[in-house]
Amino acid sequence: MASQYNDSFELYDLRVEAVCPPNARILCGAKDGDYFTLEGEMLHLPPGQGILIDIFFDPGSLLPLLPAKQRPTHPNDWMTTDALIACPDPHCASRWRIIRTQLRTFSHANVTAVPIFTPNATPVVGLEA
Incomplete structure (x- = not known):
């Protein structure tokens, strides 16, 4: 059955860049200007560049942000304006700048097998129960 609902949603691609003060002690291995991109659900690193995994998994890390x-937010929301995040190592002087780049449109049915349900729990998109 074809869906009568639009199952699209939007996510920003992100570019996350290392910001390292000159002559500062950088403990996470980042160099000023190192970066990775998050395009939809895919994380990309430039060839030959690595990123310390701790920036994703230590308490206070980038991962939950x-x-x-990636999601559109209200202009007054702090998530819209705050983009410079401290390294999770409290002794490291680096920061990570999160930059929203391209806005992409996705289809719910193309990214998950879990269907969207109407208020009466009738599947309208995705796999039939």
Whole structure:
């Protein structure tokens, strides 16, 4: 059955860049200008560049912020304006700048097998129960 509902949603692609003060002690291995991109659900690193995994998984890391930064937000929301995030190592002087780039449109049915349900729990998109 074809869906009568639009199952599209939008996410921003992100570019996350290292900001390292000159002559500062950088403990995470980042160099000023190092970056990675998050395009939809895919994380990309430039060839030959690595990123310390701790920036994703330590307490206070970038990981929980990335999905939130991908979503459109209200202009007054702090998630819209705040983009410079401290390295999760409290002794490291680096920062990570999260930059929203291209806005992409996705289809719910193309990114998950879980159907969208109407208020009366009738599947309208995705796999039939």
